[in-house]
Amino acid sequence: MVLDSPRNLGSMVNDHVASFPARIALSALEPIAAHFSLGLTPRAIGQSLGWQPATAVTVQDIRWAAQSLGLKTRRVELRRRAAGRWFGRADAASGALVPVPSLVLGPDGKVATIVARRFPGTANRAAEPSVDPGDPASRQPEATEEFLLWEPGSAKFRWLGFAELVVEFGRDGVAEALAFHQPLRLTTKPGSPPPRFDLGWFVPLLWRYRKPLGQVLLGAFLLQLVALTTPLFSQVIIDKVLMHKSLSTLHVLGIGMAGLIVFEAVTGVLRGYMLAHTSARLDAGLSSDLIRHVLSLPLRYFEQRQAGDTLARTRELESIRGFFTGSALTTLLDGLFIGIFIAVMLLYSIKLTIVALVGLPLLALISLIAQPIFERALKAKFDRGAEAGSFLVESIHGIHTVKSLALGAIWQRKWDLLAARQVTAGFDVQKFGNAAQSVSQAVQRAITLAVLWVGTTLVMKNELSVGGLIAFQMLSGQVLQPVARLVGLWQNFQQVKLSVDRLGDLMNARAESIGIETQAMPLLRGRIELQSVHFRYLPETPLVLRDLSLTLEPGEVVGIVGRSGCGKSTLTRLIQRLYAVESGRVLVDGQDIAHGDPQSLRRQIGVVLQDSFLFSGTVAENIAIAQPGMPLERIVNAARQAGAHDFIAGLPQGYDTQVGERGAMLSGGQRQRIAIARALIGDPRILLLDEATSALDVESELAIHANMSHICRGRTVIMIAHRLSTLRACHRIVVLDRGCVVEEGAMQDLLAQDGPFAKMWAMQQQDALHRQPHLHSLLPGAERALPAEVAR
Structure with missing residues (x-):
């Protein structure tokens, strides 16, 4: 029935599957979103992806769409046998393996959604189904199944048997489908926290790739078997061939050994290919998860951390992936073979085996002593690297300021100090690592010397043959080398554990509530209401907004003015839900945005x-x-x-x-x-202009203000400005001071009062006249006719 295609991921869908309009794709995704209880409409999905109804989308676009919804996709083939029997990976008679839900991709852009399955006899097939998209039909014990299809093009449901499905949507007896599922780490109970990012986080991830990793382990197992036969070959050649001068036996052994060499080379190549392929897939999945989480973090996270530090943490992903798919797998398998090699060594000589194993506790002791020193050095190396990286990123971003202030020499001195600390920390890591490795190698050589010393005496006493000594020496090497690698693996494990901790600081940071945790915001009308809002940036800092209550009606243009630091820009960020209020509520069209999807909210808000x-x-x-x-x-x-x-x-x-x-x-x-x-x-229904025209020249600013009535038509607009003359188009002006509304009203009404706005207006007008007195005659009468109180 359903067959996983073995082909490359980028070419699994047949060439006949074409692109199709976004409206069709969004309609096809709607029942899938309903199946996983995502609570998203096609419009909300399209908004999150930036798709227009006529946008041509491909299968890869749909996979990206599923990824943005927190879903994983898998391409499958629906096919039949040449004899006409429909089959799958395990069941040759039923459709139990057809994935639900999934998209069936037909020729010429035809697409349908499989939303449920049933067995004939459970319902009248000719009747129109009365089910919601995604609700599974009841399963009965009949052998043949039918599938409920939602066809976006015709906007209707219909039942179709598997054979008919493949004939209608396939070509040459093969149809393509795209199956959807939720990753293991997302299938937690609603409201429960996501799995913590630590070493255990990788267990389900590695389990997902158990098949290729199992093939890698099988290759390593075969290579170890070849390594076990090499000492035996050497013993036979020395004890049998050389002693009896048997050329025929030598030829047989030589041919057999050559065959083993070829087998070892082929197995090594295949193992390397599977390991590289699995590593690439892991890289793609891990990096995708990482960037998705980074993009979902709240703005506050990035404001409280240096960019270089965040970048340094993301780079730890490479070392983590390399550990799990490289040295850890092969070294652990080598460690499992130690017991087999020791058992074979005991068959040769118990006394010699004891001599060879005496040094193993010394190697373990060296690792235990070096571990805390090495861990401290690694931590210092990471911290120094993060400091240098942050300084470099900040310098590049602020290069104009560095140049304009001629900071080259000062910045060079700072960088030299940071670089020196980073190099010193790196040198300490290498120093301790090399010292531990050198001591371990010395212990291994001492063990080798002891084995030869004692083994030679056994040969002289005729307790061991020469070939047996050579074979034992080779076997002891097969034991000592994995033990040494295990010691090195323990050091690598300490480094990876530190990398996981560093990356975990990023991955365990609480993300914004999106997707299944929230509801998509409906099409906005533009009513904004702030109810008793309190906000501060950090618990130990003073309040930026204090008991702020403000209402903006749809289509209203409101200006926000006040001194620097009074909370004007903070107010707009609360409306976008870039910040979360400490107390109070922010409502848009009567809906508390704390319970709405921030992406669908921000898609409908324009910000400058x-x-x-x-x-x-x-x-x-x-x-x-x-x-x-x-x-x-x-x-x-x-x-x-x-x-x-x-x-x-x-x-x-x-x-x-x-x-x-x-x-x-x-x-x-x-x-x-x-x-x-x-x-x-x-x-957008809501437009936020935060000093949007302050950087424009006079001509450009006049052009925009001349078109302001058209820009603001049908929108709720908040204009923040220090230059009060730019607020002429506002229906209402709100004056903030120390996070509170101290005054609000129309511009002319505020000018008529001896309040904060009138005083700010008078100061700006007097400053303008002082700079360019000739402009007074050009000002409109309304602006020249200031209240007598303000003039005084």
Whole structure:
């Protein structure tokens, strides 16, 4: 019935499976989301992926979509035997192995979702099924099954037998399907914490790859058997061939040994291939899990840690993966063979075996003594490396400041000090490691010498043959080398344990509540309500917002003003749920955002900061970065609203011009206008402008303000500004002071009062007139006619 395809992961789906519109793919994913109780609608899924209804998506896109929902996918083949019997991996008569739920991928972009199975006789097949997507049908003991298909193209359910399914969706008796499942570490009880990241975290991961790892262990086992035969061959050649001068026996042994050498080489190549292939799959899975978790961490995590430290922790993944898929597996298997080798040695000589084993406790003692010293050195090496990495990342990000302040010599001295500490810590690790290794090697040589010394006396006493001594010497080496590797493995284990602890600080950090823990936010209307909100950045710091209550109606444009540090920008981050309130609630359209999916919330909020970040890529890619399938007409329209189209059209490649890293190829004003266009392209119901025009030149700012009424139409807009004249389009202005609302109202009403806003306005106007007195005659009458109290 269902057969795992052995082909490469990138080519498991037949060539006839084409791309299809995103609306079809999203509709097909809806019953799968329902099956796993994710509580997501097609619109919410599309928002999280940035898909437009007409976007052409492929099977790989669907796999990425499943990954974003916390699901894993597996490509399978549905096929029949040449004789006509439908078969699977184990059962040749039933469809019990067809995965539910799964997507069946037909020719020419045809797709359907298998949402349930049943046996004929449990229900009337001709009747229209009345089941919800994902609800499994009752299982009965009949032999042949049927499957409930949801077809997005026709928007209907129907039952189909397995043979009919393969004929309709397959080609040459083979159909392709994409099965979905939840990873082991995600299938915990609702509300229970995720598994802690430690060494035990890797057990289910390694179990998932038990088949290829088992093949690696089998190869190592065969290689050990070959290693066991080599001493026996040597003994026979010395004791039988040389003593009796039997050339025929030599030829037979030589041919047999040559065959074993070829077998050993082939087995070693196959084992290396399987180990490399498994390591690559582990790397892909681990790195994907890592970046998914990093992207799900709250903003506060990154604000409290240096970027270099976070990067250093992510690099620990490579050493962890190498330990589990490399030295640990083979060395442990070698350790298991120690007992077999010792048993064979006892057959040769009990006295000589005791001599060979006397040094093993010394090797273990060396490891125990070196372990705490080595562990401290490793910790110091990591800390010094993290410090140097953080300084380097910070220096590169702030290179303009370094250059403008001529900090080259000072920065060079700081780097030399950090580099010296890092090199010293690395030298300590190498020093202790080399010392322990040298002592271990000395013990091994002493054991080898003792074996030869005692063994030679046994040969002279005719208690052991010459060939037996040579074979025993080789066998003792097969014991001592794995023991030495086990000692080295213990040191590697200490390093990996430290790496797991370092990476665990990142992986065990609490992520934002997303996916199955929250509900997708519905299509927003734009009503925002803050109820008695208290917020502080750290428990030991003072409150930034104090008992703040504020309501914004849909379509209202509100300006937020106040001194620096009064909580203006913090307020906007609370609305985006980038921060969590200490107490109180933030409601959007009456729904507490603490219980909503932050991704679906932020997708519907446009944000422009004072210093917006651009990514490497083209102008068009940056504008539509959250909406990759957006047509060029929408991109151009957003750029026109932001006053960016004219300068973009004048660029060498227009919208295909590369902006460089962090937008380095553009001026500050150009970057800001692109950021405004990026915020507008998704037609958000809520728009947050945090000093959005402060970096623009006068001409660009006037162009944006002239279009502000169109930008704000149908949206709830919060404008934060120090330049109060930019708030003319606001219906209401809210003045904050020390985290509290001290004044609010329309601009003219606030100007008529002798309050904080009127005083700030007077100070700015007087400063402007002092700088450029001739502008007074150009100001509108409403702005010149300040209240008498303010004028005084």
